[in-house]
Every structure is written in C-alpha cells, then in structure tokens.
Amino acid sequence: MPRLTVPPNFIGTTGSDTLIGEQLNVSVAIGIDILTGGFICTRSGKDTITGIATGTNNLEGSSNGGTGTGIANSGKVNVGDGEDAIAGTGNGGNGGKGIELAPGGNGGSAIGITNTGSLNTENRNDAIAGTGQGGNGGIGGNGGDGGNAIGITNTGSLNTGNGQDTIAGTGQGGNGGSSNESMLIPGDGGAGTGITNTGSLNTGDEEDTITGIGTGGNGGSSGGGNPDDAGAIIGVGGAGTGITNSGNLNTGNGKDKLVGTGNGGNGDSIFGNSGYGGTGTGISNSGTLTTGDGEDTIAGSGTGGNGSNGRNGGGLGGDGIGISNSGKLDTADKEDTITGTGKGGNGGNAGNAGGGDGGAGTGIANSGNLNTGNAKDMIAGIGTGGNGGSAVGSGSGGTGTGISISNNGSLNAGDGEDTITGIGTGGNDINGGVSDGTGCGIGIANSGTLNAGDGEDTITGIGTTGIPNYIYFNVISVTGTGIVNSGTLNAGNGKDAIAGTGTGSNGDNDGNGGAGTAGTGIANSGSLNAGDGEDTITGIGTGGNGGIIRNDGGTGIGITNSGKLDTEDGEDTIIGTGTGGIGNLTSDGIGNVGVGIGIQNTKDATITTGWRNDTITGYGNSLGKNATAYGIVNDGVIDTDNGSDKLTGQATATIGGTAYGIYGQGIIKTGDGNDEIIATSILDGVQQKVSIGGGISIDLGTGDDYFKGFGQATVDGGDGFDTLDLRAFNRSQLLVSGVISGNTLKSANLIFNNNENSISLSTTGFEKFIFADSSFCYSTLANGA
Known part of the structure; x- marks a missing residue:
C-alpha cells in the first residue's frame, strides 16, 4: 500500500470514514503525509485514520536505517464529532552491518504521529495513539547507535474537544549495535519518548487520559576493550521519557489522568570499559501543564538503566x-493527586577496578511552580537509589529522594486538608572491597518554597540510607533524613502535622560489613513555619547498628535546627527522638554505640512556639559501649513565648556513658505563664542527680513556674511563685550559698561535689525548693543543711 499524501484533500461523509496509509522499506517512510495547506475533514461519525511506516532495514555496509513516521500532519485534520480513532505507527529500520572493521550503520528514527499543523477530533470519546520503534544500530568495527523513537510529537495545535478522550504515545529507542572486534566501540542505545509537546495540546472538558511510555534502547556489547582506556564511556543506554512538555498542555475540567513512564536503557556488557545506564523520566515539564478543575491524577514513574559490567x-x-x-504545573481546584516514583539504575560490576555507582532516584523534582489549588490534595514522591556495583573497589549506592524542591522552585498545595509525603531510600553497597559509601535517603528536600496553605495539612518525610557493606566506608557522610529544609517551608494556618523519620541502615554482617549509618528526622537550616493552630512537629532519628567489621553504631538525631523554626500561635507540640545505633559484637570487642540526640538547636538558631500552651520534648537514647545521649542540646535560643508551656529533655544511656536531659550554652525562655521545665538523665534505668550541663541560661518569665533538674546552668524563675525540684538530692548533699535575707532577686547557688568535681547551679527568683527529704522556702534554704 503506498503512502497517502494530502492534498488532494479529503472530505468525508456523515457516516464512519476510514483512511489508511502505509509505506514500507524506503529511506524516508511516511504512512499518511498531510502537507502544508492540505486538510482532512471526516465530518461526524466514528472515523478511523491509520498510518503505518517502516524505514529501510538491514542494508549491507555502513548505511543507516531508514526513518519511519506513521502520520505526519503539517496541514489540518478534523475528524468531527463522534468516537474517532487516530493511530500512527512508525518503525525505524536497522542500521547496516559494517564490513570487516567498517562501522555499523545507525538505526533509523521513528515517530508514530507528528503534528506541526492543526489536529482536531472535536467532541465525544476520541482516541489518539502513536507508537514509535527506533531501529537497532548495526554490527560493525564500531557498532552503530540505536535510533530515537517518539510515540506522539506535537509542535502545532492538537485538540480532542469535550468528551472522555484518550491520548497514548509509546516510544522505544533502538538498541546500540555490537562491536565485532575486541578493541573497538559498541553503539549507544537510542532515546525513547512517549509524548513530546512543544505546541498546544488540549483535551477539553470531561474525564481525559493522557499516557506516555518511553523506553531507551540498550547500549551495544563488545567482546573486549582497550585495557589502557578504562575511562572510556561506551555502550551507553538511551534515555527514556514518558511525557515531556515545553509548550502548553491543558486537559480541561474533569477527572483527568496524566500518566508518564520512562525507562532508561541498560549499558550493555563490555569486557574492558564502562557503559552507563540511561536516564528514565516519567513526566518532564518545562512549559505550562494545567489539568483544570476536577479530581485530577498525575503520575510519573522513572527508572534509570543499569550500568554495564566491565573489566576496567x-x-x-x-x-x-x-x-x-x-x-x-497547575492542577487547579478540587481533590488532586500527584505521584512521582523514581528509581536509580544499579551500577555495573567490575573485575580489575571500581564498580559503578548506583543512579539517583527522585520521586518529584521541582525547580518551577507546582500548584494543586484548593481542596484535599495529595502529593507523594518515592525515590530509591540504585545499588553500587561489586568490584575490588565497589561503587557507591545512589541517593534516593522522595520530593526535591530546588532553589527557585515553589510547591503550593493551596487551602484544604493537604497531604504531602516523600519517601527516599538510598541504594546499597554490594559486597566487594573498598567502598566509597552507601546512598543517602531523603524523604523531602526543600531549598525553595513549600507551602501547604491553610487547613489541617500533613507533611511527612521518610528517609533511609542504603546498607553499608564495606570496611573503609566513611559513615559520617551518609545520613537517612526525613525532611531537609534549607529554604522556606510553611504549613499555613490550621492543625498541621509535620513529621520526619530518618533511619540509618545496619552495617552488613556478611563479608566486610560497614558501620551503621546516621538517621535524622528533621534537619532545618532555613525557615520552617507551621502557622497558627495546634501544630505538631515530630522528628525521629535512628542510627543503624554496626556491622561485622566496622562495628560502631550510627548517630540518631530527632530534630536539628540551625535556622528558624516557628510554630506561631496555638497549642503547639514539638517532639524529637534520637536513638543511636548499637555497636556490634566482634572478635575485636564491642563497637561504640551511636550518639542519640532528641532536639539540637545550634548557635544563632531559633525555635519559637508563639502564644498558648506549647510543649517541647526531646528524647535522646544511647544504649551500649561509650554511650552519649542528650534530650535537648541548645546553643541558640528556644523561646516558647506566653502561655503555660512545658519543655522536657530526657536522656537515657548505659553506665559509663554520658547523659544530659538539657545541655548547651544557649538560652531558653518560656515567657509569661505557668511554665514547666524538666531535665532527666537515666543510666541503666537509674535516674541521675546531674541532668543539665554546658552552662545553659534559662529564663522562666512571669508566672508560677516549675523547674526540675540540676547541673551547670543559670536559671531565673522570674516573677510569680516558682518551684525548684531537687528531689534527686537530700538537702545535706548540696552546698547552698548566696542566700541573703530580704534579697528581692532571691539568688542562690547550689553546689554538688560529684567525685571531686564541683557542679554549680545558679538560681534567682525561686520561692520553693523541694528535696528528697524536705522542702524549704527561700528564706530558710540556707538553714536546712
């Protein structure tokens, strides 16, 4: 069947019209070709337009494969009202086989449907499908590259009108050709793209579905390689992209679905050198993508190709x-769902040199403007790093990030009960020799602006590192972090919940197992604002346990703040729990347990909770050899403002370790109200007498305040009837000085001789002192010894 060329123009009937064009085995094959000025008008009815094209194939010598385009429109196509179907299939031809050492030809490119003009299906339930299959590169001295493929490409105007419309594009890149000589280079895989839009694509109102699947071709293989050329990058897998938009894509109102799947091609087997895996992207938008009002769903899945194995x-x-x-990217109002899943490819294995690093996996990467409008919206990103390749020197696992918002990016969920969830898991090291490190896992990483709007919003980040398997692995540099904020994160007004969980992985117990990695729940170095309302911020960090060789446990930190953390007004709760990983038992003894810190507020940083009755609690746990635990470490400023606030720091460790409920050189201010501060240190289940350290300064403000704890600190009870609870001591165990009858400041110094080490607590403004065996007012305190 020959190519169908328009003009001559075609005007159909009011019935069901069918147009078919097919062209095979030519260098430039086009099934249906609508030229500039040409038009097809099928009028109403169930119309069908089908174009099939296949380029020249498997020629001798180094000739390239022919191109294939199913339907090419540079004019106008209007199929009128009715349930219409337009389908285009393009197949690129395979590249020729090189003679002796001559290179193989490149595979031909392929496009299912290309529109540079105007394509309009008008109203009713229409279907547009395009499939492109790139040709494979030819075998040769150097292998030919695989052909690129696109399912549907639109640079003009594509409009499906109102109705339940379906647009589907599938692009499969061709594979790279193999090298038929051991010292030469195979070809790269071709790129595969499902749908690409640089023009205007509009599906109109009602429940529309746009689906794009892009798969990169695999890199070609080689039986050898130059052993002195270990740095060469050959046989690279092609990129796979489901949907890419740099124009204007609008699905109109209704329950629309936009689904993109991208799979990168693998780097193929190469004896000497390395072939990289291709990038996989589900949906890539650099233009304007709007889904209109309605319960819309946008889902993108991208999987990177695996790196090749290679001797060098x-x-x-x-x-x-x-x-x-x-x-x-704007989903407008109503209950929208955006889901992104990214998985990095695995690094290739090697014999004489380092294994390949695993690829990064990112669920949602936003450097633009993402807006879901008002209503109960859900945004979820899942990122998983690829595993490092095994070798004498093994590759690093890739970083996994659930949701990433970079410097100039903005994510706005609008008003309503929104849910934003990011899950990031780092890739593992694989058993071998020396490791560069396992992959970090980050749930949500924001260096731009994240705004959940007003309403009862939930922001959750979960980060887990990959498994460290190697003896020389540097555990300090790898952390599983739930939420990392270096920009602006605003949950808006309402009962908001922000939760971050970071988990370090256990060192492996096989081979050369590495130390446990670190876990941090929430790390804020920017501005984190929960807005007015009864907000809850929770951070849980758990260090991984030590492995069989590097047997130390990893550090666990619940919340670390080096910026500004503000819950504003309302009865707010901040809870941080940090647990250090357990040291492993090996032939060299027991490894050190990791440090556990509940809440860490660094120098020049601020934590502010605003008015009302706020609660801040930090739990630090470290159970094992050389344990170190802190409930709250404050070298900055913690200010709970007015209200009856409660601040608690509890540290739990084992005998011989270090534990402080509250520690640091900063300032804690609780403002006006009946405030309560409790510092507790526990070693092997026994509450310790000293629970405060570092010389911290505490101001309880006006109100009937309660303070429990003892250690190196300065505490001012302020105005009101204030109580100092020292029930860890009998009165005779403390030396009291500085008490002066009639002193309006009510100053007192309490000193404890702890194994020949004097520890002093300096106080002012307290009216009542409670000991284990007695109670005193200020005026009688000095007489109680």
Missing part, C-alpha cells in the same frame, strides 16, 4: 525521576 570499571547506573517540573 563498572558503568554508572542511570538516574530515575518520576516527575520533573521546571515550568508551571
């Missing part, structure tokens, strides 16, 4: 990105 080094795994937005 394994290839890098490709990055996987679920949704990448550098433009404007």
